[in-house]
Amino acid sequence: MKRSLAAAAIVSVVASPAYAGDVKIGAMNALTGPIPDLAAVILEAEQAAVAHINANGGMWGGDTLVLASGDSGCDAKAGVDAATKLVNVEQVSIIVGPICSGATIGATQAVTIPAGVVNISPSATSPAITGLEDNDSVFRVCPSDAYQGVTIAKLARSMGYSKLAATYANDDYNAGLHDVFVKAFKELGGTITGDQMHEANKASYRAELATLSNGGPEALAIFAYYNGSGITIMRQSLENGFFGKFIGGDGMIAQEVIDEIGADNLGDAVFTKGTADQSSSHFKTFAGLFDRPSDPYTAQAWDAVMVAALALEHAGSATRDLSAHVRAVANAPGAEVGPADWAKAKALLAAGKDINYQGIAGVHEFDENGDVGGVYGKNVVSGGKWVETLMD
Structure with missing residues (x-):
């Protein structure tokens, strides 16, 4: 493993x-x-x-x-x-x-x-x-993430995306989420135009992003931790005109992303995370x-x-x-x-x-593997902060 x-x-x-x-x-x-x-x-x-x-x-x-x-x-x-x-x-x-x-x-x-x-x-x-x-x-x-990857793929298709490029950090969380997402997105009729693993903590991802921007992708799916590679990838995507739209998972949801990238540059960014029903x-x-x-x-x-x-x-x-x-x-x-x-x-x-x-984030009925179900939230930037909407 x-x-x-x-x-x-x-x-x-x-x-x-x-x-x-x-x-x-x-x-x-x-x-x-x-x-x-x-x-x-x-x-x-x-x-x-x-x-x-x-x-x-x-x-x-x-x-x-x-x-x-x-x-x-x-x-x-x-x-x-x-x-x-x-x-x-x-x-x-x-x-x-x-x-x-x-x-x-x-x-x-x-x-x-x-x-x-x-x-x-x-x-x-x-x-x-x-x-x-x-x-x-x-x-x-x-x-x-066997569930979250599918959720992100469904969200991408519901937003009208049919062609995406994907990049993922070389760690268990991001690789696992990426793999489920790519499989689900293809099964839903989407096309992955480019797909690259990357190492965290590099000063530049420009070469990788230039390659990923080929093939007409409509957005970049990022599976990374914000402080490991995610912020750098988003910044260099925007600075160099490689990508302006982003989708992905919870590793990117942090105030630091907004502070570093700027809220005005994140109007076309959406990320999901396991959440609680705030109602x-x-x-x-x-x-x-x-x-x-x-x-x-x-x-x-x-x-x-x-x-x-x-x-x-x-x-x-x-x-x-x-x-x-x-x-x-x-x-x-x-x-x-x-x-x-x-x-x-x-x-x-x-x-x-x-x-x-009965938990805040769900009922937590453990199955034979120690796993539970749950709900997901769609997170976008509004008013200078992350705003979440519960997903169906």
């Missing part, structure tokens, strides 16, 4: 001091690498969820939930190092994350699956994760608990922490044997509990009742 092995990402593990009565879980984010700004907000959502749990009874008899944070840098090798520290040094019971697909594949195969530590990712979407031989230890509360009662509750509820994968981050903590509460101890407990609290049947219902869930479990967590 292909892994991303970009070199020399910085790895760190930061945790509050643990004391007797503390219950420690891990969080694997990516504060270095290609998406540091997005990762920082995801971590803030995870920390907010932990604070909410502690303010509403904590764990079991009142123990404090502690979050140990490891930095994967969105890189498989760095993810292995971070997971090793969380598992062997921090001695966490369960890990929320990693948030990137390459780091998830690398860290789980090398560290957490052999150690029997469950992972719940809020945002690792590669289709390759579905097929991991994981002994039921790898879960995610975001839908696989739902659970999203409105979340918006009252966290000040950036619409940022990519913050809803899923809160959900992942809640499922992890509920699994531990259901188990009754800081065990690592949590797969069955994850399914017990997330899947039907059971009394429905929402993102702000920690005290209610705690009381139900103490009374021996079954619960069924």
Whole structure:
């Protein structure tokens, strides 16, 4: 299975001091690498969820939930190092994350699956994760890109695009999403006029873009992280007249894209991401608990922490044997509990009742592979910011 092995990402593990009565879980984010700004907000959502749990009874008899944070840098090798520290040094019971697909594949195969530590990712979407031989230890509360790639292809066709060029970064997430998109776009009658993989962090992509602009493509499909190659590709496309219209996935949805490229230059850019129904009662509750509820994968981050903590509460101890407990609290049947219902869930479990967590980003009924369904949002730039519309 292909892994991303970009070199020399910085790895760190930061945790509050643990004391007797503390219950420690891990969080694997990516504060270095290609998406540091997005990762920082995801971590803030995870920390907010932990604070909410502690303010509403904590764990079991009142123990404090502690979050140990490891930095994967969105890189498989760095993810292995971070997971090793969380598992062997921090001695966490369960890990929320990693948030990137390459780091998830690398860290789980090398560290957490052999150690029997469950992972719940809020945002690792590669289709390759579905097929991991994981002994039921790898879960995610975001839908696989096996669905998102098709969604982008359908969106492109609905916008009238019949001929597209495509470029994708050489990593597990972007390659996986690209592959699904290209297949679906062709099956829907579209033509890919040019298709190139690229390496992240290059100073120039002009030669690749010049080639991709041949053949009459109507737009460029970009599958990249904004801070790895995406911003540079968009800027050089516009500066050199190669492309003025863009479509792609969630790796490009960041305020930094608008700040760097300029809102006036992004009127023909559209990107999708797994999202939450902002009209739902659970999203409105979340918006009252966290000040950036619409940022990519913050809803899923809160959900992942809640499922992890509920699994531990259901188990009754800081065990690592949590797969069955994850399914017990997330899947039907059971009394429905929402993102702000920690005290209610705690009381139900103490009374021996079954619960069924209803997330901000969906109901999170895990299938046999630890996957869930979900919804997607169409994101465009309006008024100097990303504006999302829920897709059918």
